[in-house]
Amino acid sequence: MRIFYQMAAVATMAAFTLTSCDPTTTPVDPNPGDNTTKIITENITANETWYADTTYQLGGRITVTAGATLTIEPGTVIKGEAGTGANATALLIARGGKLMAVGTPSMPIIFTTVADEISHEQLMTGDFKGPNLDPNVSGLWGGVIILGNAVISASNSAGDVSEVQIEGIPTSDQNGLYGGSDNSDNSGHLAYVSIRHGGTNIGAGNEINGLTLGGVGSGTTIENIEIVSNQDDGIEWFGGMVNVTNAISWNAGDDAFDTDQAWGGTLDNFVVITPSDHCFELDGPEGSYSASHTIKNGNVQASSADQTSHDLINTDANTPVSLEHIYITDIMPGQIINRVDAPGVFFTDIVLNVDTVQNYIKGGVTVPGITAGTTPKANTSVFSWTWAAQSGTIK
């Protein structure tokens, strides 16, 4: 693999690449031949396009500020520099900014670390696997953070705390504020995006998720997302109304999917593979505003030879969520659904691949919506473009 990479790099120097790209999905690069690495250190304050023939290296916490749109071509590789604390790198879409990162199944967009030797040339071969880093290497850079103006539940109705600071960004950066009143807010479009090896922290309990969605509105489209080995959660939602379709969270260092502050959208069709902490960490509203979210049609692999997750499903007493058509397999003794009596939590067709289902429910009770069985629920065919699928990790 390494030899291939070096050859590809030589090929890049020879600038033979553009012609081989699909002209219908590739805008014209205004600087053809500028096919090297570009280090990004400035915030993006005006519309800007990142082209597939260039590797973009995040030199810090790069923010797309209000009014600006960052468009990323299919097949583009973005790499964050190493660092922690103040030195952490990340791509932050501030409220009012937009990220248009629309890849294709044959030409996904990769966010990873500079330590990753993956390249546009490798993607062109149809191989989207990490060439040199194991899928459990995390914390090498930050992550992708999208913030919007949709309602979050972080205060009571009379409160002025309709906006708060996103986890993972130091309080001193005001671009880290999210939340508002526009539920149909549009922060852009993400499709066929794989985010890998991120999640560096800025302090204990304050780290960056693979994909953070803070107050993101329903005008935003997020579909076909893969998060691999992020040191914190795979995807974390903080309020907002955005829907996410076709998502994989593989080897999250914390939870696979984490919801807070009354997210009101739907996660539809997903795969969870062995997070270190909970498979689902679903919290309730923090203010008086409440909205319920739906998580449906998914497969969960709760353990592997190397890794056993914590709770199968973890909810709080005030969590409002409807969990529907979820199949959980590779369950180890001690792994449980932590609560089934929360008034806002509804279980429909939750299937555990175990003999005695109540052994895996807190209190040893039975619940109509949770049964034993072996029928997967996700449509995994849509994930063929992912590293997880290509490496045969999806069961």
Next chain:
Amino acid sequence: MRTILAIALFISSLSGFGQSGTIRGIVLDSESGETIIGAAVNCATCGSGNTATDLDGNFSLKATPGAHVIEISYFTFQTMRLTGVQVKANEVTVLGELALKPEDNLKLDEVLIVAEVQRNNEIALLTLKKKSTAMVDGISAARISQIGDGTAVEAAKRVTGVTVEGGKYVYIRGLGDRYSKTTLNGMDIPGLDPDKNTIQMDIFPTDLISNIVVSKSFTAEQPADFTGGLLNIETKAFPDKKIGSFSISTSYNPAMNLNPNYLTYQGGKLDFLGFDDGTRRLPAGARGSSIPTPIFYPTSEVNSFVQSFNPTLGAMKQMSLLDLSLGYSTGNQWEGKKTTKSGETPKLGYILSLSYKSNYNFYDDVFYGEYQRYIDPASYELRYATKQQGQIGEKSTLLGGILGFAYKTNLKKFRMTLMHLQNGESRAGQFWIDNDAEAVGQSGYLALSNNLEYNQRSLTNILFNGTTVIPEKNVEIDWRIAPTLSLSTDPDIRKTAFTYGTDTFFSAGAGGNPSRIWRYLQEVNVPFRYDITKKYTFLDEPAKLLYGVGNAFKFRHYEILFYDMQFFGGQSWSDDDPNQVLNPANIYPNFPNRIYYQTGNNDPNPNEYSSNSNTASAYVSTEFSLNIRTKATLGLRAEHYIQRYTGRDQAYASGNVANGKNLTNDIVLNSLDLFPSLNVIYSLNESQNLRLSATRTIARPSFKELSFAQIIDPLTNRIFNGSFFEYSAWSGQLVETRINNADLRWEKFWERGQMFSLSGFFKDFNNPIEMVRIAEQQTSTEFQPRNVGRGTMFGAELEWNASFAALNQKLENLFFNGNVTLIDSRITMSDVEFNSRKSYERTGQTITNTRAMAGQSPYVLNGGFSYTAPESQTNFGVYYNVKGPTLQIVGLGLFPDVYSEPFHSLNFSFSTKLGKEKGIGLKLRASNLLNDDVLSVYKSYQAADQIYSRYLPGWGLSGGLTFQL
């Protein structure tokens, strides 16, 4: 040069006086308490002729052994005749303070005859307190030696309105550090902790202290940046006679000393001297913005880089020892030959003090809590986000040295004092951390944290001071310059917290990955002042004109370096011993843990800054009498203050040049202020005064507050943010607090220091600075200093010092000292704060737009009984001190206010002199007899208080011996 020559000549002129002795004293004006320069001191029988008092009011006479009669006279004063002054061969007879009474028209020729000379009777300070137009208080060397206090801090506690925190730092009138100030020999000296306004006081042996004076009202010759009080320590220049003492003391606190559970960690070989020997040095190559990480650097380089970090990450139990304190001090003065030309006798004085202290603290049950309100306004109780409970072991080592030389002739004085303090504090802690996922912004985890810290501080200060008196012009000129270098380093602060779940591992999203921090602070201060005092006559009464200029330059460089442990892939730990974590088998590329370090430091570093400030000042002040009963001081001071900053925010540091902020020696504060002051004393009769003062003062933000620094406390994970960061509720523009002060006081004096006084005061704070919780940040606990509207303060103070002689004459040596201060402080909140509080108003609660000022206690109470047996020099005392609940951190929104709770301090002390010559001092003390805890709590409407921080200092006993050499 001239001085050096003079000293050389002086030494060559030292000559033996055979078997004669020496008589020394100081002559004062009994009305004003001021020293008298040029008073004639005659001794017909002494055999050495006559002399005159020098610019300090001091005189020194050689005399043959035997009894002598001395006459002291000065124009317009009654002559004092002292009889029976005993002189022994080769010894110094110290007469102490001799107060001349002003001539009374009716008794023009009367001579006051004092048959027995009283020793050290504190005339100067008592008279100063009684007669000074400004409100001052103090304690003199005489009183200190009478009571037997060992260090300045013990002595200062006896001054009205002074409270001591942490056994080291003084606060005046219950006002926080921001509004109190400590100076040494009249000069601004940074403390060992440069972020504090006050000097660590436990390092000054009382042997070398001439006096401690607390000013509670501002006069123009003082720096304007104090509001509560200014405490000045004046060191001795010319000891009355040869002094030499060696002291040894120890203390035992059952919780802290000889405790087998005491926590420490493997430090360096020089820790016992207060230095790190390099054990905690930053590894080579760690400073750059790129450090060896996998892939980019050869594997062997990553491996050896990780191995270059000290592998100790865990605390260990080790029996703590007893506290130990050693002190040596000496001093003397020599006289040269009387020069034939001027009739002057030059004098050379020196003082030297060396001290060593080592103290152990062990807090067995430390608790830190982060609490929140519920969203539901009918849920009153608070819920926790994080609870942290554990132990901290602390060892502090202090080495101190003070060396002073002074040279004077009758009308000129020069002195130089050199001081160095070296302090090392090693700290090891172990905590269980319980984070509740259900709380807002929290992910929920259980972790066991090991915290290792070392703080090394030093302070080097040199004072040059010259004084000249020109009698024919009634002028005294005094100049001082006192440069200081302070260094404070926190090398290798290590935090290692295993997260406990189904597995035990390091979780960045929970207990965090192991981290290490290095912090460096260097500060240089160069204060200079030049003061002129001119005596004149106004309305036929003596008056004084004071004027002068000054300049104080300060420079600080600060830097934080941060490293985070990472694992290249998964983790697997066979045990949870933090000291095994950096075992070579766990270091990259060794599977499974593959440890490497990531740097948190950009180049340039956003957590690095240089600041400097310059205060140029000039003042004029005059003290005059309006009539026989009314004396006033009217002054005006001007200060031009400029503070500059070099540093940048994170955005700039990570290369975002367009949007980031970068300051290069940019002015961040620039103000020219006038500080008028009026102090009036109206004498109702000989023993009663009415006082009035109206002044304007200022409190300026510190270097740290005016910065982009973000300083995490690894023990608690609480983060300080510099004020430059902007929020929707905060402009990022921190400004000075300007304060108007008014005081009114009635006081009555009796003999022997007994007094009663009642005062009222009012202060108006424009833009007070307080620590505010950042409401937008709900995941971590972060604070920021901000200006918070307008504050006012009304206070009443009662002071009573009385002897029990009134009850029974036998109890004349039993005294009661007490003072109580009641304060009503009020801040009118900003709209942001008000709305934020309103949004979390509980059912039944009515939030108004005012609250108490942060840092201001509603009351301060000091009281004690002391008994002094003058013959045996035996003293004992019981002292009680308490400060009311004080708003410590201003909560916003979800987060309730934090208050520090009263600490009821009750202490007992006993001292006596032993031995034939009473050359051995014995001192015993018992501290914290009520065994109170130091507690801060979250307070919310109708909710039970929840702990923000708590530790138990425990009760202790200490004993010490001082040998006169």
